[in-house]
Amino acid sequence: MSDDADLLKLAAATRPHDPKDAPHYPFNPPLPFAEDALEPLMSAATVRVQRAMHQQYARLLNAALERHPHLQGVSVESIVRRAGELPALERALIHDAAAGHANHQFFWKILKPGGNGGAGPEGRLAAHIARDFGSVEELKRRFNAMALGLPGPGWAYLSVDPANGALALDALAGNGSIMDLGKPGVMICDMWEHAYLLDHGPDRAGWLDAFWQLVDWEVIGKRLELFYGGGTHA
Numbered sequence: 001m002s003d004d005a006d007l008l009k010l011a012a013a014t015r016p017h018d019p020k021d022a023p024h025y026p027f028n029p030p031l032p033f034a035e036d037a038l039e040p041l042m043s044a045a046t047v048r049v050q051r052a053m054h055q056q057y058a059r060l061l062n063a064a065l066e067r068h069p070h071l072q073g074v075s076v077e078s079i080v081r082r083a084g085e086l087p088a089l090e091r092a093l094i095h096d097a098a099a100g101h102a103n104h105q106f107f108w109k110i111l112k113p114g115g116n117g118g119a120g121p122e123g124r125l126a127a128h129i130a131r132d133f134g135s136v137e138e139l140k141r142r143f144n145a146m147a148l149g150l151p152g153p154g155w156a157y158l159s160v161d162p163a164n165g166a167l168a169l170d171a172l173a174g175n176g177s178i179m180d181l182g183k184p185g186v187m188i189c190d191m192w193e194h195a196y197l198l199d200h201g202p203d204r205a206g207w208l209d210a211f212w213q214l215v216d217w218e219v220i221g222k223r224l225e226l227f228y229g230g231g232t233h234a
């Protein structure tokens with residue numbers, strides 16, 4: 001196949017779902033809740049747009065990995081980590097699609113309809129937030145300032161610095177992955193326009209207010225415990 005044909009095939013992968021497309025990465029990754037379960041903080045329309053983005057990354061991966069069968073079907077997290085094995089010409093595209101896919105999976109896991117009903121973090125997570133930020137409110141303030149500092153689309157993370165166990169904040173542009181920094185991610189916030197434009201217009205701070213009301217501190221705490229060897233993957 002010529003280079004032009006390859007590029008046309010990749011371009012075709014961005015078009016709406018064709019049931020004949022390759023199946024390695026499912027087009028409808030399951031949501032852990034109903035599409036309208038996050039309303040009114042996140043509308044069903046926004047959830048559908050988010051899922052369309054997630055599905056587009058699956059389409060891109062399925063098309064691009066036809067030329068790299070040894071990576072077909074491995075986890076998207078593994079593809080992010082192993083992107084360096086790929087030819088330079090395709091590395092950025094495949095890393096972007098795999099990270100975009102992985103980030104959305106991560107994002108759905110740390111959201112919960114109604115959040116924790118107003119309850120905050122507990123146990124080790126609460127202790128480490130107090131140790132590293134002083135309070136939950138200060139964590140939110142710093143996280144929001146960092147997320148709002150992104151000059152364009154990106155993702156905001158709370159993670160663990162493996163060097164010293166400290167909780168860390170990172171904002172990565174585009175589909176940057178916290179895995180590239182070698183930090184286990186415990187929380188993630190989507191700061192792409194599709195995450196907030198329908199519900200909040202350009203008010204990204206309004207989106208962050210809604211986000212904090214949806215986060216599942218219990219799952220975030222379980223993800224922190226993984227770093228210390230406890231529990232199963234949340």
Ligand SMILES: [Fe+2]
Nearest residue numbers: 050053190192
């Ligand atoms: Fe998104």
